[in-house]
Amino acid sequence: MQETGQSMDSVLKSIRANFVPIHREGYPFIAILAFVTLFLGWLWGPLFWLGLIVTAWCVYFFRDPSRVTPLDPDLVISPADGRVSAVGPCVPPPELELGTAPRVRISVFMNVFNCHVNRAPVAGRIHRIAYKPGKFLNAELDKASEDNERNGLVIDSAHGQLGVVQIAGLVARRIVCFTREGVQLSAGERFGLIRFGSRLDVYLPEGAVPLVAEGQTAIAGETVLARFGTASSGAASGVRID
Structure with a gap:
């Protein structure tokens, strides 16, 4: 069990080390686009994927790497x-x-x-x-x-x-x-x-x-x-x- 816990900690540390943080200025834009994406998906399925691409770009735009x-x-x-x-x-x-x-x-x-x-x-x-x-x-x-x-x-x-x-x-x-x-x-x-x-x-x-x-x-x-x-x-x- 201890070895399993250590392995999980190692995986989590690796994920955190490779995760690029998002600048706080981007949070409102990302939240709005995510909501619009869900709404478009509710109207018509294919629109969900279009909205998802735009939302993903917004997340990428507001990245704030070290x-x-x-x-x-x-x-x-x-x-x-x-x-x-x-x-x-x-x-x-x-x-x-x-x-x-x-x-x-x-x-x-x-x-x-x-x-x-x-x-x-x-x-x-x-x-x-x-x-x-x-x-x-x-x-x-x-x-x-x-x-x-x-x-x-x-x-x-x-x-x-x-x-x-x-x-x-x-x-x-x-x-x-x-x-x-x-x-x-x-x-x-x-x-x-x-x-x-x-x-x-x-x-x-x-x-x-x-x-x-x-x-x-x-x-x-x-x-x-x-x-x-x-x-x-x-x-x-x-x-x-x-």
Whole structure:
């Protein structure tokens, strides 16, 4: 009996280790879709399977996996899952108050199949949070940085002020920010989420060298976007952000 109990505990631990948690922002959507699925199935059997597929996609969309973030303070980590859509100089949005001089901007585009939980690219204190209403153009378009609804954070890091901007997209209709001004963030710590498909722009301080190219796939909390200086110590180690 003892061996059986130990075996069951081992199985349960294995299931928990492989289960990807769902972010709480997704619970209302999943519950509504599940109810609609049952109702459609009651009306006509085949509709149940269609609703089940949509519900399963919603569960998948709101997944919130743990990530192992590099500990090197000289690194800038991707704040989003997705594809690097732009790397180059650009003037930061005026509401961030980062000046009018161009900075290196790295954009990461998230489609509807990417995980949409956003993470801090560097450790530091949130100096400013600025929300700006706007349009809902395709987030892959360069003018989306100027015209679309967005929410920007300015982080006081060890290497200067860094801007990170959540940008709504063609389908996205809700930007969620979990944090507030004055809060100290760790690199890789969750700070927000966007529903459903969008983009994040990172405006680097002077001295940061981009390490990614357009078209590259990025993983939030893990992929290194840029580096300050030449030090490489600590880049291979990481901390798990649950």
